[in-house]
Amino acid sequence: MSQLLKKKKLKNYCQQNAALLSSQSQVENQIRPIFPFTAIVGQEEMKFSLILNVIDPKIGGVMIMGDRGTGKSTAVRALVDLLPEINVVVDDPFNSDPEDPEGMSDFVREKLKNNEPLLTNKKKISMVDLPLGATEDRVCGTIDLEKALTEGIKAFEPGLLAQANRGILYVDEVNLLDDHLVDVLLDAAASGWNTVEREGISISHPARFILIGSGNPEEGELRPQLLDRFGLHAQIGTVQDAHLRVQIVEQRAAFDEAPLFFRQQYQDQQEKLTGLLISARQNLSTVQINSDLRIQISQVCATLDIDGLRGDIVTNRAAKALACFEGRQQVTSEDIFRVIPLCLRHRLRKDPLETIDSGEKVRETFDKIFGTNFC
Structure with missing residues (x-):
């Protein structure tokens, strides 16, 4: 084999390997590509409600009720791309705001008390899914009793409420949620704090989140006590216009076939909407x-x-x-x-x-x- 042919084969191999690594990198960055929010057709009331809550989280979330297969979960999960960044304290599992003394966790308060410097970082607002089958320990967090009794340390394993602090807590089919978990959400939503008590040991942490729920009215309505906790209530129905239905089907097929390419087509619209939301939050x-x-x-x-x-x-x-x-x-x-x-x-x-x-x-x-x- 000539030296020229060897070099050519080596060059081809390197190019293929580089393309493979680039492809793997893209896949790693988008393991589960999200449908673009700006590509969602119709359901204006739902999109409108979600946007208002991103601008002002103190509105109190939104309850989305509608027929099966109307894009409720798709729209909520698509919201992740639009969420801006917030300042958080490094190593704090509760996403504490370094500029808000009332919303700081005990971990951050202890650092301030000891005059330790607070290291901060920017982090995208997180959205946490609360599964219907979640246990109360998974939602609220647990206390390591063995460490507490043997070492005298309040070892706390944070739950979903801790992860959702200063972010979004999404409950799909919220009208099917167990009553005891509903009570936990009511307490946290009302006070902005989550308290875990076990065997005489008590730990509290901030739990201020935007509560977003979705459900099908055929499967039952929410208790009025929980429904009142949602700032907004969006009603959506199945799109009846044949042209819109065809457009939705075609978009979904295009996304399933080539999700990364589909997302690139809406990149400019996504960035424009994100810019508008960040500006609105600031002003x-x-x-x-x-x-x-x-x-x-x-x-x-x-x-x-x-x-x-x-x-x-x-x-x-x-x-x-x-x-x-x-x-x-x-x-x-x-x-x-x-x-x-x-x-x-x-x-x-x-x-x-x-x-x-x-x-x-x-x-x-x-x-x-x-x-x-x-x-």
Whole structure:
């Protein structure tokens, strides 16, 4: 074999090997490619609700109810790509904010008490899946009693609530969740803290998360106590337009065939939306809503006999998030009209056996109070 032929074969081998390594690297970076959020067709109410919660996590999450196969889980998981980065304390398992003393874990507080420097890092907001079959220990975390008794150390194994702190906790088929886990979520969502107690040993850590749930109404409704914890309620149905259905089928087929290539086609749109969300989060505090609009929002809630003040608070927050997302500094009555059905429809139900209003009652009451004719 000539020297020239050997060199040619070696060159071909190196090129093939380089291509293989490049391909492996891409696969490792995208082991489970996620369907792009901007490629989702229809279901505007669901996408709108998710975007508002990314802009202002204090809205309190969203409950997505709809038929099977309508893209609920796909949309929520697609949200991961759009989540911005946050500052966290290095080596802290609870994603503590180094600039928020009230939301710091004991691990961080101890460092500050000992005048130790806090090493910080940027980390993408995480989304944690809560499986229906999860045990309470897996959700809340566990205490290592052996270490506690023999070494006097409070050894804590963090659970899903710890991972979800300052992030998103997603529960698919939340209406099928066991009652004892529902109670755990209620406690954590209400206080922003998770407490684990065992054999006289107690450990608490911050657990502030955006609670996102999805479910099929045919399989049962949620208890009113849990439903009220969700800031927004999005109702979605099966797309009936034949052209849209064909588009959805074709997109899904294209994604399944070549997911990385499909994602590249939506890269610019994804980056643009991510930029808008980051900008909106940064400018949210500058958005104003005048006192007259606040009073009218509360009048709508009072007229509809909404229990508590959570409906008033969420409507104010959602309207400001919408105005900020669209680049405005002042909330308008139209902003409120667009968000108020999502904020109030699930709070109208007094009887657990009642069905949730479609939003028409809320819109009609809005028009009477605000003197508009948006309906």
